[in-house]
Amino acid sequence: MSMEGDRNYTSASMFVLLGLSDGKEWQLVLFPIFLGIYLMTLVWNLGLIILIRVDSHLHTPMYFFLSFLSFLDICYSSSTSPRMLSDFLKDEKTISFTACATQYFVGCWMGQAECCLLAAMAYDRYVAIGRPLQYPAIMAPGLCQKMVAGAYGSGFLSSLVQTVPSFHLHFCGPNIILNFFCDIIQIISLSCTNPFIIHMIIFLVAFFTGFGSFLFILLSYGFIAVSILKLSSAKGSAKAFNTCASHLAVVTIFYGTGLFMYLNPSSSHSKNQNKGLSVFYVILIPMLNPLIYSLRNKEIKEALKRVVKRTTHLSH
Structure with a gap:
């Protein structure tokens, strides 16, 4: 079938997002809730980025990575939340193919960049605990910048490899997506082309980027555990563990939800369960990450107290 023929299918020009609820009343209730979540996501993540930039005590590799994690969460949430919020106020929830x-x-x-960045942060924690004397030399600014660039670059290439072939499929049938965003699994299922090759591409990319990063994190924490066991004092062990607690919590939530969403067959979940998992993964996690790091750190x-004190002093 030629590409010219594909363009004759009117269903390929747009998709219909069913959203979180069909009822107009529920949509009006959900709108302020998710608007508040999105604004909190922006405020917490942007505030964390600014705090790390202005306070010199936070100019360390760990917080350098954390600032870029917050930027990822802002972009990740912004890729879906504004569209979802606008759809709450619309009768027709259509989205163009492009x-x-x-x-x-x-x-x-x-999402893929976050996998890689979490792996970089795990390596940073290993070096800080396992090789503290060499930490400043190993985690030099140049290496940290390369690791961030590598995470963003890997995410870009992984996404490109998945997106281009997925949206070059032939769409000639239903165009309704049973979610509030463009879920690639559902989009592929709407295609009238055999999706085997696309499924293999997505699986391989997810395996090398997602599972590869996860395996690297597990190995890093394995070495961290060995290093902690070698510490003679209980106080030193507790302090070492506390430096990893926030990162470990973020990794557990991020990968735990992702694995539950994509490894279980879609038929094993109801439509509402799938939407609930999607809300947690796409909407809530970007808000929770800065809270986890802020409340436990x-x-x-x-640093926040110093900035507030400095600002108050300047105002007087």
């Missing part, structure tokens, strides 16, 4: 492809590309890019709390 807009759908763009939304998926950006979301996939940020003494250095961030102290």
Whole structure:
């Protein structure tokens, strides 16, 4: 079938997003809730980025990575939340083919980059605990910048490899997506082309980028555990563990939800369960990440106090 023939299918020009609820009343209730979540995501992540930039005590590799993680969360949430919020106020929740492809590309890019960045942060924690004397030399600014660039670059290439072939499929039938964003699994299922090759591409990319990063994180924490066991004092062991607690919590939530979403067959979940998992993974996690790091981190709390004190002093 030629590409010219594909363009004759009117269903390929747009998709219909069913959203979180069919009822107009529920949509009006959900709108302020998710608007508040999105604004909180922006405020917490942007505030964390600014705090890390202005406080010199936070100019360390760990917080350098954290600032870029916050930027990823802002972009990841912004790839879906504004569209979802606008759809709450619309009767027809249509999205163009190009807009759908763009939304998926950006979301996939940020998600894959986050996998790689979490792996870089795990390595940083290993060096800090396992090789503390060499830490400043190993985690030099140049290496940290290369690791961030590598995470963003890997995410970009991974997303590109998945997006281009997925949206070059032939769409000649139903165009209804049972979610509030362009879920690639559902989009592929709407195609009238045999999706075997696309499924293999997505699986291989997810395996090398997602599972590869996860395996690297597990190995890093294995070495961290060995290093902690070698510490003679209980106080030193507790302090070492506390430096990893926030990162470990973020990794557990991020990968735990992702694995539950994509490894279980879609038929084993109801439509509402799939939407609930999607809300948690796409909407709530970008808001939770900065909260986890802020609420459990003494250095961030102290930095915030210093900035507030400095600002108050200047105002007087």
